[in-house]
Amino acid sequence: xxxxxxxxxVQQRRSAWRxxxxxxxxxxxxxxxATLLACSGSATRSDTGTGSAAGRAAGAAAALxxxxxxxxLWLERxxxxxxxxxVAEYRRLGRERYLDRQLASQDIAPPPIAAAIDSLxxxxxxxxxxxxxxxxxxxxxxxxxxxxxxxxxxxALNDRGxxxxxxxxxxxxxxxxxxxxxxxxxxxxxxxxxxxxxQNKANLHWLVADYAERAIxxxxxxxxxxxxxxxxEHPAMLQYLDNSQNAVGHVNExxxxxxxxxxTLGVDGGYTQQDVQxxxxxxxxxxxxxxxxxxxxxxxQALYRRSGAFEFNPARHDFGAKVLLGHAIDGRGFxxxxxxxTLIVKQPACARFVSxxxxxxxxxxxxxxQLVERMTQTFLRTDGDIAAVLRTLFLARExxxxxxxxxxxPMRFVVSAVRFSYDGRPITNTRPxxxxxxxxxxxxxxxxTPDGYPLTELAWxxxxxxxxxxxxxxxxxxxxxxxxxxxxxxxxxxxxxxxxSNRLYxxxxxxxxxxxxxTALDRANSQQEWNTFLLSSPDFSYE
Amino acid sequence: xxxxxxxxxxxxxxxxxxxxxxxxAAPTAGPRFLLVFLRGGYDSTNLLxxxxxxxxxxxxxxxxxxxxxxxxxxxxxxxxxxWALAPAVRDTIGAMYLQRQVAFIPFAGTEDLSRSHFETQxxxxxxxxxxxARNFRSGFLGRLSDTLLGxxxxxxxxxxxxxxxxxxxxxxxxxxxxxKNVGKPPFDERQAHILSDMYAxxxxxxxxxxxxxxxxxxxxxxxxxxxxxNRGAINTKGFELEAERMxxxxxxxxxxxxxxxxxWDTHVGEGAAQGTLANNLANxxxxxxxxxxTLGAEWNNTVVVVLSEFGRTFRENxxxxxxxxxxxxxxxxxxxxxxxxxxxxxxxxxxxxxxxxRDFPVLNDYRGVLGGLYRTLWGLSxxxxxxxxxxxxxxxxxxx
Numbered sequence: 001x002x003x004x005x006x007x008x009x010v011q012q013r014r015s016a017w018r019x020x021x022x023x024x025x026x027x028x029x030x031x032x033x034a035t036l037l038a039c040s041g042s043a044t045r046s047d048t049g050t051g052s053a054a055g056r057a058a059g060a061a062a063a064l065x066x067x068x069x070x071x072x073l074w075l076e077r078x079x080x081x082x083x084x085x086x087v088a089e090y091r092r093l094g095r096e097r098y099l100d101r102q103l104a105s106q107d108i109a110p111p112p113i114a115a116a117i118d119s120l121x122x123x124x125x126x127x128x129x130x131x132x133x134x135x136x137x138x139x140x141x142x143x144x145x146x147x148x149x150x151x152x153x154x155x156a157l158n159d160r161g162x163x164x165x166x167x168x169x170x171x172x173x174x175x176x177x178x179x180x181x182x183x184x185x186x187x188x189x190x191x192x193x194x195x196x197x198x199q200n201k202a203n204l205h206w207l208v209a210d211y212a213e214r215a216i217x218x219x220x221x222x223x224x225x226x227x228x229x230x231x232x233e234h235p236a237m238l239q240y241l242d243n244s245q246n247a248v249g250h251v252n253e254x255x256x257x258x259x260x261x262x263x264t265l266g267v268d269g270g271y272t273q274q275d276v277q278x279x280x281x282x283x284x285x286x287x288x289x290x291x292x293x294x295x296x297x298x299x300x301q302a303l304y305r306r307s308g309a310f311e312f313n314p315a316r317h318d319f320g321a322k323v324l325l326g327h328a329i330d331g332r333g334f335x336x337x338x339x340x341x342t343l344i345v346k347q348p349a350c351a352r353f354v355s356x357x358x359x360x361x362x363x364x365x366x367x368x369x370q371l372v373e374r375m376t377q378t379f380l381r382t383d384g385d386i387a388a389v390l391r392t393l394f395l396a397r398e399x400x401x402x403x404x405x406x407x408x409x410p411m412r413f414v415v416s417a418v419r420f421s422y423d424g425r426p427i428t429n430t431r432p433x434x435x436x437x438x439x440x441x442x443x444x445x446x447x448x449t450p451d452g453y454p455l456t457e458l459a460w461x462x463x464x465x466x467x468x469x470x471x472x473x474x475x476x477x478x479x480x481x482x483x484x485x486x487x488x489x490x491x492x493x494x495x496x497x498x499x500x501s502n503r504l505y506x507x508x509x510x511x512x513x514x515x516x517x518x519t520a521l522d523r524a525n526s527q528q529e530w531n532t533f534l535l536s537s538p539d540f541s542y543e
Numbered sequence: 544x545x546x547x548x549x550x551x552x553x554x555x556x557x558x559x560x561x562x563x564x565x566x567x568a569a570p571t572a573g574p575r576f577l578l579v580f581l582r583g584g585y586d587s588t589n590l591l592x593x594x595x596x597x598x599x600x601x602x603x604x605x606x607x608x609x610x611x612x613x614x615x616x617x618x619x620x621x622x623x624x625x626w627a628l629a630p631a632v633r634d635t636i637g638a639m640y641l642q643r644q645v646a647f648i649p650f651a652g653t654e655d656l657s658r659s660h661f662e663t664q665x666x667x668x669x670x671x672x673x674x675x676a677r678n679f680r681s682g683f684l685g686r687l688s689d690t691l692l693g694x695x696x697x698x699x700x701x702x703x704x705x706x707x708x709x710x711x712x713x714x715x716x717x718x719x720x721x722x723k724n725v726g727k728p729p730f731d732e733r734q735a736h737i738l739s740d741m742y743a744x745x746x747x748x749x750x751x752x753x754x755x756x757x758x759x760x761x762x763x764x765x766x767x768x769x770x771x772x773n774r775g776a777i778n779t780k781g782f783e784l785e786a787e788r789m790x791x792x793x794x795x796x797x798x799x800x801x802x803x804x805x806x807w808d809t810h811v812g813e814g815a816a817q818g819t820l821a822n823n824l825a826n827x828x829x830x831x832x833x834x835x836x837t838l839g840a841e842w843n844n845t846v847v848v849v850l851s852e853f854g855r856t857f858r859e860n861x862x863x864x865x866x867x868x869x870x871x872x873x874x875x876x877x878x879x880x881x882x883x884x885x886x887x888x889x890x891x892x893x894x895x896x897x898x899x900x901r902d903f904p905v906l907n908d909y910r911g912v913l914g915g916l917y918r919t920l921w922g923l924s925x926x927x928x929x930x931x932x933x934x935x936x937x938x939x940x941x942x943x
């Protein structure tokens with residue numbers, strides 16, 4: 001880290017401000033206080049273990065390797081955006097050790113965030129109990145005579161569903177901003193999108209929290225097959241793609257098709273309409289039950305499966321022989337489903353499709369084919385070990401060559417802006433984040449179709465989205481944006497605006513800024529405007 | 544509609560640097576076109592009901608719409624001896640049909656047989672041949688607006704969506720802005736300049752500039768919305784409000800528009816005369832009616848096409864819904880079209896005419912249908928048509 005040019009930059013900017021009116025100068029005089037607040041915010045995290053490294057970073061800087069532009073961009077890409085903790089850890093460990101630690105990382109959150117997550121109802125709720133509750137209430141409401149009471153009851157039930165879905169989004173956003181396991185958080189987001197469900201269908205408001213926590217999160221860096229099976233057995237997916245309705249004599253192909261097209265093989269993955277129909281038959285009987293187990297013929301009883309609300313009911317299953325992707329599958333119950341998933345995820349087309357999706361998200365809109373091929377080989381060799389595939393990706397020459405060229409999608413933009421602006425200081429209210437994501441069209445659990453949000457710049461950088469992005473940059477840069485208001489709607493807490501020209505900026509961002517961005521920053525009339533321009537700059541939107 | 548404006552179009556010239564001027568150019572006369580994309584594959588068989596087919600009633604024991612019956616408000620509205628309209632749009636689209644402002648094209652769609660939402664939506668928006676080499680960054684509305692902008696700077700395109708749709712991908716940039724919520728612009732002119740300057744020479748330069756300007760422009764235009772409502776204008780909400788805003792922007796300025804509407808993937812419990820699909824159709828019908836009213840006299844100079852990626856299975860499934868199918872019904876609307884017609888090639892509706900014993904075949908390819916409309920509307924040459932829809936033959940359905 002070179003101190004002199006940074007100091008020079010500070011001087012230059014301050015001298016520009018000296019030409020400002022006295023009133024503004026007075027306002028700017030409070031800035032050092034804001035800086036101190038940001039620093040004390042970092043210091044309170046020292047008990048997490050990694051925070052202390054951040055606290056020591058300044059003193060130890062001389063002994064650490066120089067932080068190059070590539071380091072900054074590499075770290076930006078692997079994480080949801082720079083903060084002091086990630087920069088300090090990266091500098092301490094070096095790239096490869098940092099990566100290995102990230103690939104092995106557990107779910108941990110700084111204490112205030114852990115406490116916020118623990119206080120959520122969804123953290124302690126049981127999906128099956130929630131389904132029983134919503135079904136019971138729905139029945140009761142349907143039995144009520146039409147009128148104000150019925151409307152009131154229906155609204156109360158909807159509000160409760162909305163609250164549960166909001167909590168699910170709040171939990172994921174808090175972790176995305178604050179978890180030191182940044183790569184894992186990115187992967188949870190990636191897989192939630194890959195196995196996308198939409199909260200507005202059926203009872204999904206009540207289920208998305210459990211889906212993220214129990215189907216996606218435990219396998220985000222694990223085996224791909226486990227991930228497929230966990231989503232296949234989750235009531236959220238079973239409702240979303242209608243497999244809960246799929247039964248012998250009433251076949252519904254929706255999930256069977258998307259399982260191959262979107263989740264595993266890709267649309268050009270070599271399967272046919274015939275395969276879709278065969279897989280749909282394999283999947284008959286895979287559904288949801290929140291009541292008592294059905295009465296079954298004796299020969300079926302051993303084949304019955306139940307786990308929470310998930311059920312495999314042999315009485316609804318088509319036991320005829322099937323042929324999937326050229327392989328015969330004998331009719332024998334849920335074992336067919338497990339065999340079919342194994343067969344599908346072992347196809348080279350699956351390894352290639354998943355590798356390409358990962359590379360599109362992490363490397364480039366059109367990832368280099370030779371990189372995708374090496375990831376595919378890793379996938380096949382390791383039996384779909386996601387961490388191993390990612391290791392191939394992040395240490396590749398092609399990954400390095402791509403740095404600086406990937407446009408942040410709205411999730412990365414919003415999360416990185418809050419990470420950078422508040423640098424570890426815990427926000428209390430996540431509604432502004434959710435509003436921004438809604439405005440940019442990428443809110444959690446809100447993609448209407450099962451293909452998930454696009455992974456490419458094309459989808460996020462239209463004229464309307466760019467102006468929306470700048471508006472959000474202004475909201476974050478020029479005030480507290482409601483991020484520190486109590487979640488319960490209590491009195492708003494005033495806390496000014498963030499101080500973006502902080503140490504993190506001078507260490508990790510300023511040395512690498514484009515000339516046009518520097519010019520814009522120099523034209524800022526206030527710290528708020530300066531913040532807005534920095535967050536709106538191409539430097540901030542590309543990583 | 545008579546061909547009022549035979550434009551001398553000079554090929555697909557790319558936009559030059561004068562983007563800023565383009566956004567504020569005053570409108571001149573010329574046809575308008577709005578594409579309404581129903582994403583999810585709407586069940587066209589319960590919009591345009593083949594009521595003369597006994598097989599329809601056999602195949603849909605729970606979700607069929609009753610045969611026309613003047614005494615019943617939940618029966619279909621007969622349009623001719625074979626086809627009838629869903630009661631959900633009787634008062635809107637039905638009324639416009641009687642005024643010859645609406646036509647339907649059954650057996651319409653694509654050659655894409657994947658029955659995948661995403662693949663078929665993409666292939667429609669690309670508007671290229673399915674089996675040839677495709678350019679995945681070039682949509683047919685992008686090529687249409689390039690062609691028209693090459694001739695006249697007033698042929699401004701716009702997408703009323705949060706994201707720019709694939710249909711508009713192409714050489715020149717197209718502004719996009721969802722009209723669901725519009726508010727005050729957040730930046731003054733100096734700030735907008737500084738923001739734009741940061742992107743000078745960047746490949747997002749035009750998008751950034753357009754975005755900042757359009758935001759300002761729409762805010763100004765919509766400022767009197769509340770006042771207008773208080774003067775007794777229709778109290779609109781949801782899609783109707785959006786449609787009214789679209790109508791104002793297209794009346795005053797933009798010539799080629801795009802909007803998409805979701806919620807049509809009715810695998811489960813789609814309903815019949817009432818229910819999920821009926822609610823969606825009613826909402827759409829009201830919106831299109833408001834759009835036509837907002838355009839005023841310019842409605843006579845406007846064509847709207849409503850389409851969807853595919854139709855659905857002819858039979859209902861085990862869950863009183865329908866699954867992904869193939870052929871669908873396109874709508875063509877406009878104040879001066881030759882409406883009140885069921886257009887295009889057709890065949891009897893029975894089991895033997897289904898495609899793969901499952902869904903409607905496609906007899907009217909979307910590229911031919913749209914290409915034919917564009918050819919007449921703007922007097923395009925064969926070369927220009929081929930630029931917009933390569934290797935497709937424009938169909939003359941005599942609707943415009």
